Amino acid sequence: MTSRMLAISLRTFLVIAMLLISPLSPAATTPAESLLQLHQMRLDTQKSLSSFYMYNNMEGDQRYARMIDEAISQANQALAGLQDLNGDSSKALSGQLIELWSSYESNLKQLVSTLKAQGYTDLQPVADLAEHNQRIMALSQELYSKIEQESGYSVPPLIQQSRKQSLLMQAIAVDYSSRSASVGATFMGGGDSRSIEELVSEFASTLKQLSQAPENTDQTSETLNNVGTKWNYIEKSLKNYNENSVPFLVSKYSDSIIEELERLSSQYAAAST
Template structure:
């Protein structure tokens, strides 16, 4: 074989290797991207309900109307990108999720319209909305697990833990804001059936575990410290929610904590590549 032919053969082999690596990389990142999109959709679903309660609490404050619209738009866009899943079961679950989401979205918009026009809503439609949101969260979690099962891809533990912490913080915000937005002195219910004490204790325990993870870098430690500072600022209010309700404060800080936790997930993802 001449040196020129050898060079061509080596070049061909090199290009083939690059194509193989690219294909394998795409196969690995595709489910990761879908799972991240689904996670963000779940956060937006919870956020839309929390913002609706705050819209009620703050007597039609348009900031919360805008937050509702943004959450609905973001979640709808996320669902639209999840229609090309590879697994048959994942596709079926995704289709069911779209149907549930469309019903929930329409009902939420109708309730916002009712609040705008008459200044109050009846209890039952709001209770139904909260129940729909719970079904969306349950089905989306099933889809999240099914994507991993069908693709063979597993979300790295620290990333998964930080995502669960984001969802937990949003569930706490939903629960807290719903207590302040009671209709006829009746608790409307949030996105999690557990007590506030259980939710708060779980968040504190998981935050401590994340902070003690040996894989933490200077960057992730700084982010976790930021989360801890903000969490400690509202933790007492959350534990004593029946004594002095501060929904605006909890809503504001929970949004900031979730932003920090999503940043933490990204930092863990960058460190694992």
């Protein structure tokens, strides 16, 4: 199974799992579904930027152009699932998010076209894109909290923690790929301005906490072990990014770790039914 097919299968399973633990409503998307869609949109937003940096790093390697297109397409699909929000504030924030994303998508596609045509991009548009990415991440987090507040529904703690870990891994990938790209380390995205050392430390600490959770089953423990094995493989490179840059390796393993973490979320959801 290809990575893309696996990601689609995981998303389908996650939606089913969320439906099992949420009251069904024929008229509107449930809060659990909306929050899952929003989480996936946030991952895709970060992925689009890290893939752009990798496209720059690898001198126009078309696999990263395809990854950008896939991230854009999946983010649009996720946003389409946020049309039936119940709360007035949530609806307003959702409208702002859709508008902000639309302009980001346009700017990203323009930069990709420029890179294809001339082999490089000016620095300022890339800096603007990264800042745009951060604003999307901030607004989407505000919307996530508002949906929970207005609906009275809260994502179960272990599912929430595993989602945060996915986003953190993607933020690390964005940071690392930006440092390796010719645009320089100044242009970071993902909505987190902390140093890569801090991000790496938090990921390792949270992974340990998840692994020690008493609610873990044989299945979730196996998935966490898979995450840990892959994390151990790149952790040293992340900590020593100035000594031996390996963006392709970090990008590949980050994607695989995120897939495992999304699988973990679905397993926690299924176990809570």
